[in-house]
Amino acid sequence: MPDQRPVDRPTLEAVAARAGVSRATASRVVNGGDGVRAHLVEKVQVAIRDLGYVPNPAARTLVTRRTGAVAVIIPEPEIRIFSDPFFSRQVRGISRELTANDTQLVLLLVEDRGDYDRIERYLAGGHVDGALAFSLHTDDPLPAIVRRIGMPTVYGGRPGWTSGPGEPGEPDGEVAYVDADNRAGAREAVRYLLTRGRERIAHIAGPLDQTSAADRLSGYRDVLPQADPELVAEGDFTVAGGARAMAELLDRRPGIDAVFAANDLMATGALRVLRERGRTVPDDVAVVGFDDAELVAETADPPLTTVRQDIEGMGHMMAGLLLETLGSGGRGGRPAPGPVITSTELVRRVSA
Amino acid sequence: MPDQRPVDRPTLEAVAARAGVSRATASRVVNGGDGVRAHLVEKVQVAIRDLGYVPNPAARTLVTRRTGAVAVIIPEPEIRIFSDPFFSRQVRGISRELTANDTQLVLLLVEDRGDYDRIERYLAGGHVDGALAFSLHTDDPLPAIVRRIGMPTVYGGRPGWTSGPGEPGEPDGEVAYVDADNRAGAREAVRYLLTRGRERIAHIAGPLDQTSAADRLSGYRDVLPQADPELVAEGDFTVAGGARAMAELLDRRPGIDAVFAANDLMATGALRVLRERGRTVPDDVAVVGFDDAELVAETADPPLTTVRQDIEGMGHMMAGLLLETLGSGGRGGRPAPGPVITSTELVRRVSA
DNA sequence: TTGTACGCGTTATCAA
DNA sequence: TTGATAACGCGTACAA
Numbered sequence: 147m148p149d150q151r152p153v154d155r156p157t158l159e160a161v162a163a164r165a166g167v168s169r170a171t172a173s174r175v176v177n178g179g180d181g182v183r184a185h186l187v188e189k190v191q192v193a194i195r196d197l198g199y200v201p202n203p204a205a206r207t208l209v210t211r212r213t214g215a216v217a218v219i220i221p222e223p224e225i226r227i228f229s230d231p232f233f234s235r236q237v238r239g240i241s242r243e244l245t246a247n248d249t250q251l252v253l254l255l256v257e258d259r260g261d262y263d264r265i266e267r268y269l270a271g272g273h274v275d276g277a278l279a280f281s282l283h284t285d286d287p288l289p290a291i292v293r294r295i296g297m298p299t300v301y302g303g304r305p306g307w308t309s310g311p312g313e314p315g316e317p318d319g320e321v322a323y324v325d326a327d328n329r330a331g332a333r334e335a336v337r338y339l340l341t342r343g344r345e346r347i348a349h350i351a352g353p354l355d356q357t358s359a360a361d362r363l364s365g366y367r368d369v370l371p372q373a374d375p376e377l378v379a380e381g382d383f384t385v386a387g388g389a390r391a392m393a394e395l396l397d398r399r400p401g402i403d404a405v406f407a408a409n410d411l412m413a414t415g416a417l418r419v420l421r422e423r424g425r426t427v428p429d430d431v432a433v434v435g436f437d438d439a440e441l442v443a444e445t446a447d448p449p450l451t452t453v454r455q456d457i458e459g460m461g462h463m464m465a466g467l468l469l470e471t472l473g474s475g476g477r478g479g480r481p482a483p484g485p486v487i488t489s490t491e492l493v494r495r496v497s498a
Numbered sequence: 499m500p501d502q503r504p505v506d507r508p509t510l511e512a513v514a515a516r517a518g519v520s521r522a523t524a525s526r527v528v529n530g531g532d533g534v535r536a537h538l539v540e541k542v543q544v545a546i547r548d549l550g551y552v553p554n555p556a557a558r559t560l561v562t563r564r565t566g567a568v569a570v571i572i573p574e575p576e577i578r579i580f581s582d583p584f585f586s587r588q589v590r591g592i593s594r595e596l597t598a599n600d601t602q603l604v605l606l607l608v609e610d611r612g613d614y615d616r617i618e619r620y621l622a623g624g625h626v627d628g629a630l631a632f633s634l635h636t637d638d639p640l641p642a643i644v645r646r647i648g649m650p651t652v653y654g655g656r657p658g659w660t661s662g663p664g665e666p667g668e669p670d671g672e673v674a675y676v677d678a679d680n681r682a683g684a685r686e687a688v689r690y691l692l693t694r695g696r697e698r699i700a701h702i703a704g705p706l707d708q709t710s711a712a713d714r715l716s717g718y719r720d721v722l723p724q725a726d727p728e729l730v731a732e733g734d735f736t737v738a739g740g741a742r743a744m745a746e747l748l749d750r751r752p753g754i755d756a757v758f759a760a761n762d763l764m765a766t767g768a769l770r771v772l773r774e775r776g777r778t779v780p781d782d783v784a785v786v787g788f789d790d791a792e793l794v795a796e797t798a799d800p801p802l803t804t805v806r807q808d809i810e811g812m813g814h815m816m817a818g819l820l821l822e823t824l825g826s827g828g829r830g831g832r833p834a835p836g837p838v839i840t841s842t843e844l845v846r847r848v849s850a
Numbered sequence: 851t852t853g854t855a856c857g858c859g860t861t862a863t864c865a866a
Numbered sequence: 867t868t869g870a871t872a873a874c875g876c877g878t879a880c881a882a
Contacts, residue, residue: 470501
């Protein structure tokens with residue numbers, strides 16, 4: 147039985163033959179056509195169209211040592227708890243930027259720590275030129291991996307081992323990450339509540355082993371350094387966690403007249419508990435969230451006043467940063483650009 | 499200046515040399531080690547570990563003509579409107595199955611129709627072995643593309659050009675897709691409302707150019723063939739659309755005592771309008787949704803009775819189906835397995 | 851400006 | 867069972 151291959155694709159060789167040039171010239175045309183006479187460029191291009199030629203990426207990668215692909219690493223547990231819209235939107239921003247630069251997005255979801263072996267093999271295998279990684283906890287094994295194999299990486303959200311901007315400690319000049327200015331955003335939220343005449347302002351924090359949660363708490367404390375510690379409860383970024391924290395706070399300090407929640411989901415949980423306990427919002431208690439999450443902040447009852455961060459924009463910048471690093475010549479290229487901090491914006495709705 | 503390459507990775511050649519065998523033998527060991535004497539296998543494996551050898555995927559792809567990667571194609575507009583959790587969860591299911599089979603997931607987000615040129619070039623370029631595609635509208639250009647270039651593809655959701663199961667028309671034996679049994683799920687929802695004594699049951703449909711919406715409407719009509727046409731309003735799968743549709747329905751037929759919405763988001767919108775108009779749920783009007791969407795159905799007020807579909811499972815099956823097709827020998831392999839329809843389940847909560 | 855020829859790292863064929 | 871060796875498709879010194 148003859149080898150029944152599926153419609154053998156035309157090679158560069160075939161293009162060259164049809165155009166009556168050498169393969170080298172054909173290759174030059176495919177890659178921009180610099181230094182090739184115009185009429186030859188023309189000829190080759192015609193041949194390419196006629197044959198429907200598309201370069202073989204494997205062959206190209208083999209010689210250039212570049213894959214034109216980037217890994218996006220997302221820890222599974224997060225995508226569930228943190229709730230999806232956040233990642234979806236950030237990935238959207240990443241995708242746009244990568245597409246614009248003809249780079250592919252390889253999605254790596256990490257289920258549990260055992261998966262990191264697989265991730266390491268994959269990254270070490272040279273399938274991708276760089277990586278984008280998300281929301282690392284302090285003890286995440288990924289940073290060690292990418293450092294060991296020298297994979298250019300940009301983080302989404304400040305990694306736990308770095309010191310926050312404005313915090314004392316070693317500066318994080320060398321690690322590339324993109325994050326919203328969580329601390330300043332939190333300050334703005336709390337200050338806003340003060341200007342509205344609120345006097346007993348509580349905070350529902352996120353899980354404090356995530357820097358976003360820690361930084362928002364820091365912002366709260368920046369404005370209210372003397373605040374009663376009992377006015378802070380730790381949640382887990384979920385609706386249920388927010389409800390639990392709100393209940394705790396009301397039990398401890400019934401006189402609360404405002405709550406700043408570290409994200410919109412928890413704010414929603416707080417709203418429910420407040421309603422159940424007969425408090426009106428915003429009259430009795432004002433509520434401010436964080437994120438301006440799609441389908442959550444606007445449709446909450448009442449609609450949430452919240453701190454918006456430009457999630458898509460952050461994704462965009464992450465990809466941009468990585469491509470920049472890669473562009474300058476791969477692995478050992480220039481040192482990664484430092485962190486990028488994007489600003490936040492208070493969105494006033496009804497809840498505060 | 500000498501070529502300052504970044505820590506040249508060990509090649510198979512190096513492994514062979516270190517183990518004192520030929521490259522061919524080393525290769526055999528890397529790929530399972532069949533037909534190699536045990537003590538040589540051992541030697542090679544040691545060499546692999548010592549050197550930290552990882553196969554070069556580009557070189558491998560070049561000769562095997564297999565990439566070990568699969569494209570997941572998601573239309574951008576959908577991911578926004580249909581709301582994220584749906585895709586996130588399905589992608590999670592896909593990812594699990596692919597990972598288990600050592601296959602990579604390349605994410606292709608489609609912004610607008612102009613992007614299909616890029617998609618076609620990408621698929622034709624041989625970057626991936628197969629594709630998974632979502633929620634096609636009737637006029638989507640993707641099917642023509644994948645057919646033209648012979649890319650094995652499995653669809654998520656029944657494609658528009660096929661006839662639904664149970665519908666008359668050409669059977670869709672040849673096209674591979676995975677879908678929930680939308681029609682049967684809708685029937686169950688409506689029948690349930692009947693058993694609860696409801697007599698004027700309205701339906702808020704999704705955009706009818708999507709088969710999921712059309713099939714759910716069909717299910718509604720299966721049970722209520724004589725229903726007043728004014729009891730059906732078309733929404734767009736968003737909260738706002740559901741609210742609009744609910745308002746319309748109440749204007750047209752104030753006596754409605756139940757609503758079956760084609761998804762949970764629209765059901766949420768309906769709940770809001772019902773509350774605004776002084777109707778209690780479920781006493782005055784019972785409401786049933788569809789999807790059992792995370793963070794939506796359970797946290798709705800009141801919690802939604804809804805039709806659950808196993809979204810992750812569907813993703814899992816999509817990937818499984820595709821891998822099966824690929825496994826049997828690539829492009830021209832065996833004809834794609836027919837559609838897979840997963841069952842749904844009514845989840846009773848408070849709203850009906 | 852164009853062409854020749856070599857190398858990228860693997861797998862697969864064929865002898866031994 | 868093992869080992870040479872020929873592809874795989876492309877980029878790029880180097881020579882012309």
